[in-house]
Amino acid sequence: MSYIRYTKKIALIDCNSFYVSCERLFNPKIRKKPVVVLSNNDGCIISRSNEAKALGIKMGEPYFKAKNIIIKNNVQVFSSNYSLYGDLSRRVMRTLKRFNSEIEVYSIDEAFMDLSNFTDDEIESVGKEIRSTILQWTGIPTSIGIAKTKTLSKIANHIAKKKQSGVTSLIDIENLDPILEKINISDVWGVGKQLTKFYQKNGIYNAKQLKNKSNAWIKKCSNVLSSRTAMELRGIPCIDLEIASSKRKSCVVSRSFGKRVENFEELKEAVASYCLNASEKIRSESLVAKSITIFIRTSPFQRNFGYYSNSKTIDFPIATNNSIEIVKAAVLILEDIFKHGYRYQKAGIMLTGLSNENGKKNLFSSEKDEKINKLMKSIDKTNYRYGKSTLSLASAGIYKKWNMRREHSSKIDTADFYSLPKIKAT
């Protein structure tokens, strides 16, 4: 058997300190200053400018723990504004698609792109052109790594992050060993906390050592994913680019509360309102859910009031995306798992077994279902037009005392068409 083996060129484009860069776009005064963006509920630090990193502020660090450094160094702090970041992300991806319409949007701030049709000589300058175009058109700085596999392009990107040009290609490097040797095993894509521990125990401390370990050993002692990672380090592509955007399989809405919740009614409100969010989300993607899970828990960090965590899943008789039905099921579960006497910190709802809506009609659908579907659609339309939660269910509450903290919001809303300034043509 013979086959043609051609070398792929995979680029990973990654936005630098993405959330911070988004905030900076609308606030030039903080360009050269240390900036951090906080997670929901102003809990943790999830994006840092280089200046903030240099101060020793760690990724994922609780905000209250870093507060001293932050105040002392006048670090600018922002609550997260996901509609802004989502909007800018779409702009970046749209710009990227001009270079190759087939990209894999891997996360809000990253995309893989196949650049195999360019020659080895061109590749680095193509990378630089992509980078400068994105910067010019969207204002977002990026780093670009190019290599023969996704895993290697992650490493290339890692290196590019530290370079002035922001672009690194490993394509025409014959022997990658000296480079891989400098990459810490925990920095390899697909190697998390547990695997790092395991590899270190077996004398593997860097990417080169993993690359040189036999597949048989890796598969036996770990799993297929790990052996794929090793193959990719050797320059053999095992993880395909996922161009076609596939439909999601689950949908989660969960939040920590702004303050601890003790009474059932408030918890019910929160859960009901998460249900409305989740069902609207799956409706907008024309999906229906087979089952629903509710979970509640007290803080895992403060157990002095006792710790309680529980969850339960039930199946719907017929897959659904109807808010009313979903809230009803959620409340039933909640009644079952709620226990008095605890200070709840977080609750969440998960819709699973998602499938396409059009397969939904069956023996049991009725005229009533049709009416409910129409009602849901008009609620969604109204909320889209007049702002989120214009129409809601009474069970979701009005005052939402449990709502999350968001004390440092920049309040920029590019996604809300109606909050844009109006200019009248004369």
Add this chain to the structure above:
DNA sequence: TCTGGGGTCCTAGGACCC
């Protein structure tokens, strides 16, 4: 005393990613 074997399907939990 001695208590099949193998296949499939489902689920919960763990590990990973951003």
Add this chain to the structure above:
DNA sequence: TCTGGGGTCCTAGGACCC
């Protein structure tokens, strides 16, 4: 006082069947 949220995939083990 204060510790995020949303995904995917894999695996082990149980249930069930013949």
